[in-house]
Amino acid sequence: MAINIKYRPLKAFLLAVDTGSFTHAANQLGVTQPSFTALIQDLEEVLGLRLFERTTRSISLTSAGQDFYARVQRPIADLEEAYRSLADLAAVRRGNVALGALPSTALSLLPVATGTLRQAHPALKVRVVEAHNDELVALLRTNQIEFAVAAQAEPASDLTFTPLGEDCFCAVYPAGHPLGDEPGMLHWRDVLRYDLILLSQGSNARQQFDRAVRDEADAPATALRYDVTNMGTAAGMVRQGLGVSVLPRLALPELNLSGLRCTPLGDASARRYIGLLHRRDRSLSPAAQALVAQLEIAMAEIQPRLLPLPPMTPAD
Known part of the structure:
Protein backbone atom coordinates (compact mmCIF):
# COMPACT_ATOMS: atom_id res chain seq x y z
CA MET A 1 0.00 0.00 0.00
CA ALA A 91 22.67 30.96 -5.12
CA VAL A 92 26.40 30.53 -5.88
CA ARG A 93 27.22 30.56 -2.17
CA ARG A 94 29.50 27.58 -2.71
CA GLY A 95 30.67 25.29 -5.50
CA ASN A 96 33.62 24.26 -7.62
CA VAL A 97 34.48 25.26 -11.18
CA ALA A 98 37.09 23.50 -13.29
CA LEU A 99 37.82 25.28 -16.54
CA GLY A 100 40.44 25.24 -19.23
CA ALA A 101 42.03 28.26 -20.86
CA LEU A 102 44.44 29.12 -23.63
CA PRO A 103 47.61 30.69 -22.18
CA SER A 104 46.69 34.05 -23.70
CA THR A 105 43.23 34.04 -22.08
CA ALA A 106 44.61 32.71 -18.79
CA LEU A 107 47.05 35.63 -18.78
CA SER A 108 44.64 38.38 -19.76
CA LEU A 109 41.10 37.40 -18.70
CA LEU A 110 41.24 34.83 -15.91
CA PRO A 111 43.01 36.86 -13.18
CA VAL A 112 40.49 39.71 -13.38
CA ALA A 113 37.46 37.44 -13.74
CA THR A 114 38.38 35.08 -10.91
CA GLY A 115 39.40 37.97 -8.66
CA THR A 116 36.03 39.66 -9.07
CA LEU A 117 34.25 36.34 -8.61
CA ARG A 118 36.14 35.72 -5.37
CA GLN A 119 35.01 39.06 -3.97
CA ALA A 120 31.36 38.34 -4.78
CA HIS A 121 31.40 34.63 -3.89
CA PRO A 122 34.33 33.91 -1.54
CA ALA A 123 33.35 30.26 -0.97
CA LEU A 124 33.63 29.30 -4.64
CA LYS A 125 36.68 27.31 -5.68
CA VAL A 126 38.11 27.72 -9.19
CA ARG A 127 40.62 25.39 -10.84
CA VAL A 128 42.22 26.58 -14.10
CA VAL A 129 43.97 24.25 -16.54
CA GLU A 130 46.14 26.03 -19.13
CA ALA A 131 46.42 24.07 -22.34
CA HIS A 132 46.45 24.29 -26.13
CA ASN A 133 43.15 24.32 -28.00
CA ASP A 134 43.22 20.63 -29.00
CA GLU A 135 44.00 19.63 -25.43
CA LEU A 136 41.12 21.74 -24.12
CA VAL A 137 38.71 19.95 -26.44
CA ALA A 138 39.96 16.58 -25.18
CA LEU A 139 39.57 17.71 -21.56
CA LEU A 140 36.00 18.80 -22.24
CA ARG A 141 35.07 15.52 -23.87
CA THR A 142 36.43 13.53 -20.94
CA ASN A 143 34.65 15.75 -18.36
CA GLN A 144 37.88 16.93 -16.76
CA ILE A 145 36.80 20.57 -17.17
CA GLU A 146 33.35 22.14 -17.31
CA PHE A 147 34.11 24.68 -20.01
CA ALA A 148 37.06 26.28 -21.77
CA VAL A 149 38.06 29.80 -22.79
CA ALA A 150 39.42 28.92 -26.18
CA ALA A 151 39.77 29.85 -29.83
CA GLN A 152 37.01 28.84 -32.17
CA ALA A 153 37.79 25.38 -33.48
CA GLU A 154 36.36 23.32 -36.30
CA PRO A 155 32.59 22.84 -35.79
CA ALA A 156 31.79 19.73 -33.73
CA SER A 157 28.34 18.28 -33.11
CA ASP A 158 29.07 17.65 -29.42
CA LEU A 159 30.46 21.10 -28.57
CA THR A 160 29.04 24.61 -28.40
CA PHE A 161 31.11 27.77 -28.96
CA THR A 162 29.95 31.19 -27.72
CA PRO A 163 32.16 34.09 -28.89
CA LEU A 164 33.54 36.55 -26.37
CA GLY A 165 35.45 38.72 -28.82
CA GLU A 166 37.67 38.87 -31.88
CA ASP A 167 41.45 38.66 -31.61
CA CYS A 168 44.37 38.77 -34.02
CA PHE A 169 48.09 38.04 -34.07
CA CYS A 170 50.68 40.78 -33.94
CA ALA A 171 54.26 41.09 -35.08
CA VAL A 172 56.48 41.92 -32.10
CA TYR A 173 59.88 43.42 -32.91
CA PRO A 174 62.51 45.72 -31.37
CA ALA A 175 62.28 49.47 -31.69
CA GLY A 176 64.22 50.55 -34.77
CA HIS A 177 63.63 47.23 -36.55
CA PRO A 178 63.01 47.45 -40.34
CA LEU A 179 59.46 46.13 -39.82
CA GLY A 180 58.64 49.48 -38.26
CA ASP A 181 59.47 51.21 -41.56
CA GLU A 182 57.11 49.06 -43.65
CA PRO A 183 54.44 51.21 -45.33
CA GLY A 184 50.82 50.31 -44.54
CA MET A 185 49.86 47.27 -42.49
CA LEU A 186 52.02 44.22 -41.94
CA HIS A 187 51.35 40.73 -43.27
CA TRP A 188 52.70 37.24 -42.73
CA ARG A 189 55.07 37.59 -45.66
CA ASP A 190 56.67 40.63 -44.02
CA VAL A 191 57.69 38.81 -40.83
CA LEU A 192 58.90 35.74 -42.76
CA ARG A 193 61.93 37.69 -43.95
CA TYR A 194 63.44 37.65 -40.47
CA ASP A 195 64.54 35.16 -37.85
CA LEU A 196 61.47 34.10 -35.91
CA ILE A 197 60.72 33.32 -32.28
CA LEU A 198 57.56 31.23 -32.33
CA LEU A 199 55.29 29.68 -29.74
CA SER A 200 55.70 25.92 -29.62
CA GLN A 201 53.96 23.33 -31.74
CA GLY A 202 50.40 22.67 -30.59
CA SER A 203 49.65 26.25 -29.62
CA ASN A 204 46.84 28.02 -31.45
CA ALA A 205 49.25 30.78 -32.48
CA ARG A 206 51.63 28.25 -34.02
CA GLN A 207 48.80 26.40 -35.78
CA GLN A 208 47.58 29.59 -37.43
CA PHE A 209 51.13 30.61 -38.31
CA ASP A 210 51.97 27.26 -39.90
CA ARG A 211 48.68 27.21 -41.79
CA ALA A 212 49.16 30.76 -43.07
CA VAL A 213 52.76 30.12 -44.17
CA ARG A 214 51.72 26.93 -45.91
CA ASP A 215 49.10 28.88 -47.85
CA GLU A 216 51.33 31.90 -48.50
CA ALA A 217 52.41 32.06 -52.14
CA ASP A 218 56.14 32.66 -52.71
CA ALA A 219 56.80 32.86 -48.97
CA PRO A 220 60.43 33.80 -48.27
CA ALA A 221 62.48 31.24 -46.37
CA THR A 222 63.15 32.07 -42.73
CA ALA A 223 66.78 31.69 -41.73
CA LEU A 224 66.25 30.64 -38.10
CA ARG A 225 63.40 29.75 -35.76
CA TYR A 226 63.28 29.50 -32.00
CA ASP A 227 60.47 27.50 -30.42
CA VAL A 228 59.39 28.70 -26.95
CA THR A 229 56.52 27.78 -24.66
CA ASN A 230 56.02 31.03 -22.79
CA MET A 231 54.96 34.32 -24.37
CA GLY A 232 57.09 36.25 -21.88
CA THR A 233 60.12 34.26 -23.04
CA ALA A 234 59.36 35.16 -26.65
CA ALA A 235 59.16 38.88 -25.77
CA GLY A 236 62.45 38.67 -23.85
CA MET A 237 64.23 37.02 -26.78
CA VAL A 238 62.90 39.67 -29.15
CA ARG A 239 64.27 42.31 -26.80
CA GLN A 240 67.69 40.66 -27.09
CA GLY A 241 67.59 41.05 -30.86
CA LEU A 242 67.25 37.31 -31.57
CA GLY A 243 64.37 37.73 -33.97
CA VAL A 244 60.75 38.69 -34.50
CA SER A 245 57.81 37.05 -32.77
CA VAL A 246 54.12 36.65 -33.54
CA LEU A 247 51.95 36.87 -30.41
CA PRO A 248 48.21 37.14 -29.65
CA ARG A 249 46.94 40.70 -29.36
CA LEU A 250 44.88 39.70 -26.33
CA ALA A 251 47.96 38.86 -24.26
CA LEU A 252 50.05 41.94 -25.08
CA PRO A 253 48.80 44.24 -22.27
CA GLU A 254 50.01 41.71 -19.69
CA LEU A 255 53.51 41.24 -21.17
CA ASN A 256 56.65 43.27 -20.55
CA LEU A 257 57.03 44.94 -23.94
CA SER A 258 59.49 47.64 -22.89
CA GLY A 259 61.62 48.60 -25.88
CA LEU A 260 59.45 46.63 -28.31
CA ARG A 261 56.95 47.53 -31.00
CA CYS A 262 53.78 45.60 -31.85
CA THR A 263 51.83 45.74 -35.09
CA PRO A 264 48.68 43.70 -35.80
CA LEU A 265 48.79 41.57 -38.95
CA GLY A 266 46.16 42.37 -41.54
CA ASP A 267 45.78 38.89 -43.05
CA ALA A 268 42.43 37.16 -42.64
CA SER A 269 44.35 34.09 -41.51
CA ALA A 270 45.79 36.10 -38.61
CA ARG A 271 42.33 36.58 -37.05
CA ARG A 272 40.54 34.35 -34.56
CA TYR A 273 37.53 34.40 -32.27
CA ILE A 274 37.97 33.79 -28.56
CA GLY A 275 35.01 32.37 -26.72
CA LEU A 276 33.48 29.80 -24.41
CA LEU A 277 33.59 26.15 -25.40
CA HIS A 278 31.51 23.55 -23.60
CA ARG A 279 29.73 20.27 -24.18
CA ARG A 280 26.37 20.58 -25.87
CA ASP A 281 24.82 17.85 -23.71
CA ARG A 282 25.69 19.51 -20.38
CA SER A 283 24.40 22.69 -18.77
CA LEU A 284 26.82 24.96 -16.97
CA SER A 285 26.54 24.94 -13.18
CA PRO A 286 25.46 28.16 -11.42
CA ALA A 287 29.06 28.66 -10.27
CA ALA A 288 30.34 28.29 -13.84
CA GLN A 289 27.67 30.69 -15.10
CA ALA A 290 28.81 33.25 -12.52
CA LEU A 291 32.40 32.91 -13.75
CA VAL A 292 31.30 33.19 -17.38
CA ALA A 293 29.55 36.47 -16.55
CA GLN A 294 32.80 37.81 -15.08
CA LEU A 295 34.78 36.65 -18.13
CA GLU A 296 32.41 38.59 -20.38
CA ILE A 297 32.96 41.70 -18.26
CA ALA A 298 36.75 41.16 -18.27
CA MET A 299 36.75 40.88 -22.07
CA ALA A 300 34.79 44.13 -22.40
CA GLU A 301 37.11 45.91 -19.96
CA ILE A 302 40.32 44.85 -21.70
CA GLN A 303 39.17 45.99 -25.16
CA PRO A 304 40.25 49.66 -24.73
CA ARG A 305 43.77 48.47 -23.80
CA LEU A 306 44.18 46.40 -26.97
CA LEU A 307 45.69 47.50 -30.26
CA PRO A 308 42.98 48.34 -32.82
CA LEU A 309 42.08 45.50 -35.16
CA PRO A 310 43.42 46.36 -38.62
CA PRO A 311 41.31 46.20 -41.78
CA MET A 312 41.31 42.57 -42.83
CA THR A 313 43.05 41.56 -46.04
CA PRO A 314 41.38 38.54 -47.65
CA ALA A 315 43.51 35.51 -48.34
CA ASP A 316 44.87 35.36 -51.87
Whole structure:
Protein backbone atom coordinates (compact mmCIF):
# COMPACT_ATOMS: atom_id res chain seq x y z
CA MET A 1 0.00 0.00 0.00
CA ALA A 2 1.38 3.40 -1.00
CA ILE A 3 1.80 5.90 1.83
CA ASN A 4 1.27 9.61 1.21
CA ILE A 5 4.43 11.03 2.83
CA LYS A 6 4.27 14.78 3.48
CA TYR A 7 7.20 16.80 4.76
CA ARG A 8 5.28 19.39 6.77
CA PRO A 9 3.59 16.95 9.23
CA LEU A 10 6.95 15.20 9.72
CA LYS A 11 8.63 18.52 10.47
CA ALA A 12 5.83 19.39 12.89
CA PHE A 13 6.35 16.06 14.67
CA LEU A 14 10.09 16.64 15.06
CA LEU A 15 9.61 20.19 16.32
CA ALA A 16 7.07 19.01 18.87
CA VAL A 17 9.52 16.44 20.19
CA ASP A 18 12.44 18.88 20.26
CA THR A 19 10.50 21.69 22.01
CA GLY A 20 8.25 19.50 24.17
CA SER A 21 5.34 21.79 23.38
CA PHE A 22 2.81 22.10 20.58
CA THR A 23 2.64 25.84 21.25
CA HIS A 24 6.37 26.43 20.89
CA ALA A 25 6.57 24.09 17.91
CA ALA A 26 3.70 25.90 16.18
CA ASN A 27 5.52 29.22 16.66
CA GLN A 28 8.71 27.80 15.09
CA LEU A 29 6.76 26.38 12.17
CA GLY A 30 4.90 29.67 11.73
CA VAL A 31 1.36 28.30 12.07
CA THR A 32 -1.44 28.59 14.62
CA GLN A 33 -1.73 25.96 17.32
CA PRO A 34 -4.97 24.50 15.89
CA SER A 35 -3.26 24.17 12.47
CA PHE A 36 -0.26 22.55 14.13
CA THR A 37 -2.48 20.08 15.99
CA ALA A 38 -4.17 19.24 12.69
CA LEU A 39 -0.77 18.42 11.14
CA ILE A 40 0.02 15.98 13.97
CA GLN A 41 -3.42 14.39 13.72
CA ASP A 42 -2.98 14.02 9.94
CA LEU A 43 0.35 12.23 10.49
CA GLU A 44 -1.14 9.92 13.14
CA GLU A 45 -4.03 9.13 10.82
CA VAL A 46 -1.70 8.23 7.95
CA LEU A 47 0.41 6.01 10.24
CA GLY A 48 -2.58 4.55 12.08
CA LEU A 49 -0.83 5.06 15.40
CA ARG A 50 -0.91 7.58 18.23
CA LEU A 51 2.47 9.34 18.50
CA PHE A 52 1.87 11.58 21.54
CA GLU A 53 0.22 11.31 24.92
CA ARG A 54 -1.27 14.75 25.44
CA THR A 55 -2.55 16.55 28.50
CA THR A 56 -3.48 20.18 28.98
CA ARG A 57 0.02 20.90 30.30
CA SER A 58 2.44 18.51 28.58
CA ILE A 59 3.09 16.10 25.76
CA SER A 60 5.11 12.90 25.74
CA LEU A 61 5.92 10.32 23.12
CA THR A 62 4.17 6.99 23.03
CA SER A 63 6.34 3.91 22.46
CA ALA A 64 5.36 4.06 18.78
CA GLY A 65 6.26 7.76 18.77
CA GLN A 66 9.68 7.02 20.25
CA ASP A 67 10.35 4.40 17.58
CA PHE A 68 9.13 6.72 14.83
CA TYR A 69 11.30 9.60 16.10
CA ALA A 70 14.41 7.40 16.10
CA ARG A 71 13.72 6.39 12.50
CA VAL A 72 12.83 9.73 10.92
CA GLN A 73 15.09 12.20 12.72
CA ARG A 74 18.22 11.48 10.65
CA PRO A 75 16.53 11.12 7.21
CA ILE A 76 14.69 14.44 7.64
CA ALA A 77 17.92 16.14 8.74
CA ASP A 78 19.69 14.70 5.70
CA LEU A 79 16.86 15.82 3.42
CA GLU A 80 16.98 19.36 4.79
CA GLU A 81 20.76 19.45 4.40
CA ALA A 82 20.40 18.31 0.78
CA TYR A 83 17.93 21.12 0.12
CA ARG A 84 20.22 23.68 1.79
CA SER A 85 23.18 22.39 -0.18
CA LEU A 86 21.40 22.70 -3.51
CA ALA A 87 20.06 26.12 -2.54
CA ASP A 88 23.63 27.22 -1.82
CA LEU A 89 24.73 25.95 -5.23
CA ALA A 90 21.86 27.74 -6.95
CA ALA A 91 22.67 30.96 -5.12
CA VAL A 92 26.40 30.53 -5.88
CA ARG A 93 27.22 30.56 -2.17
CA ARG A 94 29.50 27.58 -2.71
CA GLY A 95 30.67 25.29 -5.50
CA ASN A 96 33.62 24.26 -7.62
CA VAL A 97 34.48 25.26 -11.18
CA ALA A 98 37.09 23.50 -13.29
CA LEU A 99 37.82 25.28 -16.54
CA GLY A 100 40.44 25.24 -19.23
CA ALA A 101 42.03 28.26 -20.86
CA LEU A 102 44.44 29.12 -23.63
CA PRO A 103 47.61 30.69 -22.18
CA SER A 104 46.69 34.05 -23.70
CA THR A 105 43.23 34.04 -22.08
CA ALA A 106 44.61 32.71 -18.79
CA LEU A 107 47.05 35.63 -18.78
CA SER A 108 44.64 38.38 -19.76
CA LEU A 109 41.10 37.40 -18.70
CA LEU A 110 41.24 34.83 -15.91
CA PRO A 111 43.01 36.86 -13.18
CA VAL A 112 40.49 39.71 -13.38
CA ALA A 113 37.46 37.44 -13.74
CA THR A 114 38.38 35.08 -10.91
CA GLY A 115 39.40 37.97 -8.66
CA THR A 116 36.03 39.66 -9.07
CA LEU A 117 34.25 36.34 -8.61
CA ARG A 118 36.14 35.72 -5.37
CA GLN A 119 35.01 39.06 -3.97
CA ALA A 120 31.36 38.34 -4.78
CA HIS A 121 31.40 34.63 -3.89
CA PRO A 122 34.33 33.91 -1.54
CA ALA A 123 33.35 30.26 -0.97
CA LEU A 124 33.63 29.30 -4.64
CA LYS A 125 36.68 27.31 -5.68
CA VAL A 126 38.11 27.72 -9.19
CA ARG A 127 40.62 25.39 -10.84
CA VAL A 128 42.22 26.58 -14.10
CA VAL A 129 43.97 24.25 -16.54
CA GLU A 130 46.14 26.03 -19.13
CA ALA A 131 46.42 24.07 -22.34
CA HIS A 132 46.45 24.29 -26.13
CA ASN A 133 43.15 24.32 -28.00
CA ASP A 134 43.22 20.63 -29.00
CA GLU A 135 44.00 19.63 -25.43
CA LEU A 136 41.12 21.74 -24.12
CA VAL A 137 38.71 19.95 -26.44
CA ALA A 138 39.96 16.58 -25.18
CA LEU A 139 39.57 17.71 -21.56
CA LEU A 140 36.00 18.80 -22.24
CA ARG A 141 35.07 15.52 -23.87
CA THR A 142 36.43 13.53 -20.94
CA ASN A 143 34.65 15.75 -18.36
CA GLN A 144 37.88 16.93 -16.76
CA ILE A 145 36.80 20.57 -17.17
CA GLU A 146 33.35 22.14 -17.31
CA PHE A 147 34.11 24.68 -20.01
CA ALA A 148 37.06 26.28 -21.77
CA VAL A 149 38.06 29.80 -22.79
CA ALA A 150 39.42 28.92 -26.18
CA ALA A 151 39.77 29.85 -29.83
CA GLN A 152 37.01 28.84 -32.17
CA ALA A 153 37.79 25.38 -33.48
CA GLU A 154 36.36 23.32 -36.30
CA PRO A 155 32.59 22.84 -35.79
CA ALA A 156 31.79 19.73 -33.73
CA SER A 157 28.34 18.28 -33.11
CA ASP A 158 29.07 17.65 -29.42
CA LEU A 159 30.46 21.10 -28.57
CA THR A 160 29.04 24.61 -28.40
CA PHE A 161 31.11 27.77 -28.96
CA THR A 162 29.95 31.19 -27.72
CA PRO A 163 32.16 34.09 -28.89
CA LEU A 164 33.54 36.55 -26.37
CA GLY A 165 35.45 38.72 -28.82
CA GLU A 166 37.67 38.87 -31.88
CA ASP A 167 41.45 38.66 -31.61
CA CYS A 168 44.37 38.77 -34.02
CA PHE A 169 48.09 38.04 -34.07
CA CYS A 170 50.68 40.78 -33.94
CA ALA A 171 54.26 41.09 -35.08
CA VAL A 172 56.48 41.92 -32.10
CA TYR A 173 59.88 43.42 -32.91
CA PRO A 174 62.51 45.72 -31.37
CA ALA A 175 62.28 49.47 -31.69
CA GLY A 176 64.22 50.55 -34.77
CA HIS A 177 63.63 47.23 -36.55
CA PRO A 178 63.01 47.45 -40.34
CA LEU A 179 59.46 46.13 -39.82
CA GLY A 180 58.64 49.48 -38.26
CA ASP A 181 59.47 51.21 -41.56
CA GLU A 182 57.11 49.06 -43.65
CA PRO A 183 54.44 51.21 -45.33
CA GLY A 184 50.82 50.31 -44.54
CA MET A 185 49.86 47.27 -42.49
CA LEU A 186 52.02 44.22 -41.94
CA HIS A 187 51.35 40.73 -43.27
CA TRP A 188 52.70 37.24 -42.73
CA ARG A 189 55.07 37.59 -45.66
CA ASP A 190 56.67 40.63 -44.02
CA VAL A 191 57.69 38.81 -40.83
CA LEU A 192 58.90 35.74 -42.76
CA ARG A 193 61.93 37.69 -43.95
CA TYR A 194 63.44 37.65 -40.47
CA ASP A 195 64.54 35.16 -37.85
CA LEU A 196 61.47 34.10 -35.91
CA ILE A 197 60.72 33.32 -32.28
CA LEU A 198 57.56 31.23 -32.33
CA LEU A 199 55.29 29.68 -29.74
CA SER A 200 55.70 25.92 -29.62
CA GLN A 201 53.96 23.33 -31.74
CA GLY A 202 50.40 22.67 -30.59
CA SER A 203 49.65 26.25 -29.62
CA ASN A 204 46.84 28.02 -31.45
CA ALA A 205 49.25 30.78 -32.48
CA ARG A 206 51.63 28.25 -34.02
CA GLN A 207 48.80 26.40 -35.78
CA GLN A 208 47.58 29.59 -37.43
CA PHE A 209 51.13 30.61 -38.31
CA ASP A 210 51.97 27.26 -39.90
CA ARG A 211 48.68 27.21 -41.79
CA ALA A 212 49.16 30.76 -43.07
CA VAL A 213 52.76 30.12 -44.17
CA ARG A 214 51.72 26.93 -45.91
CA ASP A 215 49.10 28.88 -47.85
CA GLU A 216 51.33 31.90 -48.50
CA ALA A 217 52.41 32.06 -52.14
CA ASP A 218 56.14 32.66 -52.71
CA ALA A 219 56.80 32.86 -48.97
CA PRO A 220 60.43 33.80 -48.27
CA ALA A 221 62.48 31.24 -46.37
CA THR A 222 63.15 32.07 -42.73
CA ALA A 223 66.78 31.69 -41.73
CA LEU A 224 66.25 30.64 -38.10
CA ARG A 225 63.40 29.75 -35.76
CA TYR A 226 63.28 29.50 -32.00
CA ASP A 227 60.47 27.50 -30.42
CA VAL A 228 59.39 28.70 -26.95
CA THR A 229 56.52 27.78 -24.66
CA ASN A 230 56.02 31.03 -22.79
CA MET A 231 54.96 34.32 -24.37
CA GLY A 232 57.09 36.25 -21.88
CA THR A 233 60.12 34.26 -23.04
CA ALA A 234 59.36 35.16 -26.65
CA ALA A 235 59.16 38.88 -25.77
CA GLY A 236 62.45 38.67 -23.85
CA MET A 237 64.23 37.02 -26.78
CA VAL A 238 62.90 39.67 -29.15
CA ARG A 239 64.27 42.31 -26.80
CA GLN A 240 67.69 40.66 -27.09
CA GLY A 241 67.59 41.05 -30.86
CA LEU A 242 67.25 37.31 -31.57
CA GLY A 243 64.37 37.73 -33.97
CA VAL A 244 60.75 38.69 -34.50
CA SER A 245 57.81 37.05 -32.77
CA VAL A 246 54.12 36.65 -33.54
CA LEU A 247 51.95 36.87 -30.41
CA PRO A 248 48.21 37.14 -29.65
CA ARG A 249 46.94 40.70 -29.36
CA LEU A 250 44.88 39.70 -26.33
CA ALA A 251 47.96 38.86 -24.26
CA LEU A 252 50.05 41.94 -25.08
CA PRO A 253 48.80 44.24 -22.27
CA GLU A 254 50.01 41.71 -19.69
CA LEU A 255 53.51 41.24 -21.17
CA ASN A 256 56.65 43.27 -20.55
CA LEU A 257 57.03 44.94 -23.94
CA SER A 258 59.49 47.64 -22.89
CA GLY A 259 61.62 48.60 -25.88
CA LEU A 260 59.45 46.63 -28.31
CA ARG A 261 56.95 47.53 -31.00
CA CYS A 262 53.78 45.60 -31.85
CA THR A 263 51.83 45.74 -35.09
CA PRO A 264 48.68 43.70 -35.80
CA LEU A 265 48.79 41.57 -38.95
CA GLY A 266 46.16 42.37 -41.54
CA ASP A 267 45.78 38.89 -43.05
CA ALA A 268 42.43 37.16 -42.64
CA SER A 269 44.35 34.09 -41.51
CA ALA A 270 45.79 36.10 -38.61
CA ARG A 271 42.33 36.58 -37.05
CA ARG A 272 40.54 34.35 -34.56
CA TYR A 273 37.53 34.40 -32.27
CA ILE A 274 37.97 33.79 -28.56
CA GLY A 275 35.01 32.37 -26.72
CA LEU A 276 33.48 29.80 -24.41
CA LEU A 277 33.59 26.15 -25.40
CA HIS A 278 31.51 23.55 -23.60
CA ARG A 279 29.73 20.27 -24.18
CA ARG A 280 26.37 20.58 -25.87
CA ASP A 281 24.82 17.85 -23.71
CA ARG A 282 25.69 19.51 -20.38
CA SER A 283 24.40 22.69 -18.77
CA LEU A 284 26.82 24.96 -16.97
CA SER A 285 26.54 24.94 -13.18
CA PRO A 286 25.46 28.16 -11.42
CA ALA A 287 29.06 28.66 -10.27
CA ALA A 288 30.34 28.29 -13.84
CA GLN A 289 27.67 30.69 -15.10
CA ALA A 290 28.81 33.25 -12.52
CA LEU A 291 32.40 32.91 -13.75
CA VAL A 292 31.30 33.19 -17.38
CA ALA A 293 29.55 36.47 -16.55
CA GLN A 294 32.80 37.81 -15.08
CA LEU A 295 34.78 36.65 -18.13
CA GLU A 296 32.41 38.59 -20.38
CA ILE A 297 32.96 41.70 -18.26
CA ALA A 298 36.75 41.16 -18.27
CA MET A 299 36.75 40.88 -22.07
CA ALA A 300 34.79 44.13 -22.40
CA GLU A 301 37.11 45.91 -19.96
CA ILE A 302 40.32 44.85 -21.70
CA GLN A 303 39.17 45.99 -25.16
CA PRO A 304 40.25 49.66 -24.73
CA ARG A 305 43.77 48.47 -23.80
CA LEU A 306 44.18 46.40 -26.97
CA LEU A 307 45.69 47.50 -30.26
CA PRO A 308 42.98 48.34 -32.82
CA LEU A 309 42.08 45.50 -35.16
CA PRO A 310 43.42 46.36 -38.62
CA PRO A 311 41.31 46.20 -41.78
CA MET A 312 41.31 42.57 -42.83
CA THR A 313 43.05 41.56 -46.04
CA PRO A 314 41.38 38.54 -47.65
CA ALA A 315 43.51 35.51 -48.34
CA ASP A 316 44.87 35.36 -51.87
